[in-house]
Amino acid sequence: MSQTKDFAYWRHLAEGLQIEGRALIDGEFTAAASGKTFDCISPIDGKLLTQVAWCGEADVDHTVAIARQRFESGVWSDLNPRQRKEIMLRWAELIRVHADEIALLETLDAGKPIGDTTTVDVPGAAYTVQWYAEAIDKAGGEVAPVDYHLVGLVTRQPIGVVAAVVPWNFPILMAAWKFGPALAAGNSVILKPSEKSPLSALRVAQLALEAGIPPGVFNVLPGFGDTGKLLALHMDVDCLAFTGSTFVGKQLMQHSGQSNLKRVWLELGGKSPNIIMPDCPDMARAARSAAGAIFYNMGEMCTAGSRLLVHRSVKDEFIKALIAEAAAYKPGNPLDPATSMGAIVDHIQLERVMSYIETGKGEATLLLGGGRTLTETGGYYIEPTIFDVASQEARVAAEEIFGPVLSVITFDTLDEAIALANASEYGLAAAIWTADLTTAHEAARRLRAGTVWVNCYDEGGDMNFPFGGFKQSGNGRDKSLHALDKYTELKSTLIRLR
Ligand code: NAD
Numbered sequence: 001m002s003q004t005k006d007f008a009y010w011r012h013l014a015e016g017l018q019i020e021g022r023a024l025i026d027g028e029f030t031a032a033a034s035g036k037t038f039d040c041i042s043p044i045d046g047k048l049l050t051q052v053a054w055c056g057e058a059d060v061d062h063t064v065a066i067a068r069q070r071f072e073s074g075v076w077s078d079l080n081p082r083q084r085k086e087i088m089l090r091w092a093e094l095i096r097v098h099a100d101e102i103a104l105l106e107t108l109d110a111g112k113p114i115g116d117t118t119t120v121d122v123p124g125a126a127y128t129v130q131w132y133a134e135a136i137d138k139a140g141g142e143v144a145p146v147d148y149h150l151v152g153l154v155t156r157q158p159i160g161v162v163a164a165v166v167p168w169n170f171p172i173l174m175a176a177w178k179f180g181p182a183l184a185a186g187n188s189v190i191l192k193p194s195e196k197s198p199l200s201a202l203r204v205a206q207l208a209l210e211a212g213i214p215p216g217v218f219n220v221l222p223g224f225g226d227t228g229k230l231l232a233l234h235m236d237v238d239c240l241a242f243t244g245s246t247f248v249g250k251q252l253m254q255h256s257g258q259s260n261l262k263r264v265w266l267e268l269g270g271k272s273p274n275i276i277m278p279d280c281p282d283m284a285r286a287a288r289s290a291a292g293a294i295f296y297n298m299g300e301m302c303t304a305g306s307r308l309l310v311h312r313s314v315k316d317e318f319i320k321a322l323i324a325e326a327a328a329y330k331p332g333n334p335l336d337p338a339t340s341m342g343a344i345v346d347h348i349q350l351e352r353v354m355s356y357i358e359t360g361k362g363e364a365t366l367l368l369g370g371g372r373t374l375t376e377t378g379g380y381y382i383e384p385t386i387f388d389v390a391s392q393e394a395r396v397a398a399e400e401i402f403g404p405v406l407s408v409i410t411f412d413t414l415d416e417a418i419a420l421a422n423a424s425e426y427g428l429a430a431a432i433w434t435a436d437l438t439t440a441h442e443a444a445r446r447l448r449a450g451t452v453w454v455n456c457y458d459e460g461g462d463m464n465f466p467f468g469g470f471k472q473s474g475n476g477r478d479k480s481l482h483a484l485d486k487y488t489e490l491k492s493t494l495i496r497l498r
Helices: 007-015 057-073 081-097 099-110 114-136 171-184 199-211 225-233 246-258 283-299 312-326 347-363 414-422 437-446 481-487
Strands: 023-025 028-030 037-041 048-053 142-144 150-158 161-165 188-192 218-220 239-243 263-267 273-276 307-311 365-368 385-388 405-411 429-433 451-454 488-496
Touching (some): 023 057, 023 199, 048 199, 057 161, 057 188, 057 218, 057 225, 081 099, 081 114, 099 114, 099 171, 099 199, 114 171, 150 481, 161 171, 161 225, 171 188, 171 239, 225 239, 225 246, 239 246, 239 481, 246 263, 283 312, 283 405, 307 312, 307 414, 347 385, 347 405, 405 414, 414 437, 429 437, 437 451, 481 488
Parallel strands (some): 161 188, 161 239, 188 218, 239 263, 307 405, 429 451
Antiparallel strands (some): 023 028, 150 488
């Protein structure tokens, strides 16, 4: 009989959990050369989970040298893609076998509801590894048209040593969007998880070894921004794949320019508009979706629909429905499968979000929430919060908060809605709800965003769609076959026959 995975099950599993906090270098769990560690605190209750290695210059230099040597040796890069595929498929399966443990690590470390880590984050990471494994032995090159006396080949080769620096909101999934295609393409990878959520990456990388990825091909160096900066400035890292804030993304481009012009790929912030037209075909669904767009994952989402643009004629009705739907996101213990809203990742982020809420109270009308909650737990919880904003200039409406805070902005015409939507430094995602085909297509064209949803929000969980941003939301794309472009160099080879 299968076991019921209730609150008691997860608490029991958490009590017996062995947590690894050392770096994974050349196939071995290793303390930082300096011996330095940092505290890994659970946002569920503010208690210490473990100490984690804080990798510094010696670790970065050593690991880059190992990764380079493994790349040059061909133990991974020169395998027939079919062999890499087989190993990565085994790895995906191992992630699935250990899914409960990895989901639990993610929930304890980042405060995400266990109902989400078991259904989205961990299966999503396994699927990413599987998808790129399955793709890699189908991706060939081209024979280019050329003079009769020549043969011209256009091929893609792995780029070499890839550093991946990732955030904490979907720790293992964001990492998998980098290491999946980078490893499938034959590179060596050094992953720097966020200091706020380093644990799942260490376990998943250990499973890569178990699956057969040779030691030193996939390494994990925990640490803060200083560790990421060392990788970004390193002369022997060929590519830096980053997901995180626009602020840090700008620094990384400079680090590339100051060092070896390594390729820098950036998946950055967002302040995504969700437009409700008066002919929205299903107001109830749109309200449910608008609540999910900002309150799912505690609003810690780069694609969060944090600006709700509502037509004046439907505003009152829509806000009423939205507030009713927000009730589904009641903060609770993330280990309880009934919980749909967990803890904010740490006290720094908690204070940042609360400070925005205080600012919002001075510049907008508070419609819902606005406070911390469950303080008796010692954890970091914030109520779903909604502001009615008179002008999009208000800081809560203009800046990325990365928390459960929604700004409602009123408009009168489609042109005004599009102008408001595009009046942002970001361009990650956007949505519009309308029954009119022409409005839908025109808006989709005019919205300056990497992803546009029509009559839905956050759909498209499979790997087929490239994901990334216009403007200061970044460059390059994760997911889909296009992601392989980031981790390969194009080569033209011309052979003279006579
Ligand atoms: P962050 O930029 O503070 O940190 C991201 C990573 O960079 C962490 O691993 C951090 O340790 C490291 N880092 C920090 N300073 C660094 C430096 N100077 N040099 C090198 N590395 C450094 O972002 P965060 O708070 O972890 O994540 C939230 C941000 O990520 C939000 O802006 C969000 O929109 C963005 N995000 C974007 C996407 C996307 O796909 N576009 C997805 C998820 C999150």
